[in-house]
Amino acid sequence: MPHSSRYLNARQQRGLDRLGDALLPGDEEFPSFSRLGCGEHVDKLLAEMPERDRGDVLTLLTVTGLLPRLLVRSLVALIERSDRVPTVLGATLRFAKMGVRGLVLTLYYSGHKGSHFAGRTPLEILGYEVGVYTADVDQASEKHPETSKRQLGSLKEKITYIAEDFDAPLEDFKDYM
Numbered sequence: 001m002p003h004s005s006r007y008l009n010a011r012q013q014r015g016l017d018r019l020g021d022a023l024l025p026g027d028e029e030f031p032s033f034s035r036l037g038c039g040e041h042v043d044k045l046l047a048e049m050p051e052r053d054r055g056d057v058l059t060l061l062t063v064t065g066l067l068p069r070l071l072v073r074s075l076v077a078l079i080e081r082s083d084r085v086p087t088v089l090g091a092t093l094r095f096a097k098m099g100v101r102g103l104v105l106t107l108y109y110s111g112h113k114g115s116h117f118a119g120r121t122p123l124e125i126l127g128y129e130v131g132v133y134t135a136d137v138d139q140a141s142e143k144h145p146e147t148s149k150r151q152l153g154s155l156k157e158k159i160t161y162i163a164e165d166f167d168a169p170l171e172d173f174k175d176y177m
Contacts, residue, residue, distance in 0.1 A: 037114015
């Protein structure tokens with residue numbers, strides 16, 4: 001992948017490709033992550049991340065850019081088996097699994113491909129088209145322009161009750177804390 005990222009250096013881009021290929025190695029029908037070249041579009045995701053999260057991702061990509069492919073595949077295998085690891089280490093690995101999968105799968109199935117890839121994207125191979133129907137929203141905005149934009153304080157006095165334990169930790173997430 002050509003080095004053109006606003007956020008990643010060449011080593012980090014190589015790390016992204018290695019992580020992506022460990023999860024999506026490709027086959028006769030689907031291209032590998034690196035062959036598809038979708039990593040060229042990583043800035044769209046990184047730009048929306050909180051700075052601290054972006055820093056963590058860049059650290060991970062630096063490490064995977066330094067490691068041989070075999071060790072990157074081993075790291076991904078460990079992360080994929082994180083449900084078998086107890087305590088804080090297991091929770092950390094599960095968060096890493098969500099983050100790595102989120103980044104790699106979002107890029108791979110985004111419909112974007114690299115500038116040097118002439119084949120079909122995974123969405124094209126699957127025959128899947130993504131679209132958002134907005135005609136009804138557009139029509140409503142034209143009829144009622146005063147309500148088409150959010151107004152500061154528009155929910156004031158609408159919320160009449162909030163439980164005392166509203167922000168208490170949820171039982172479902174105790175394994176992650």
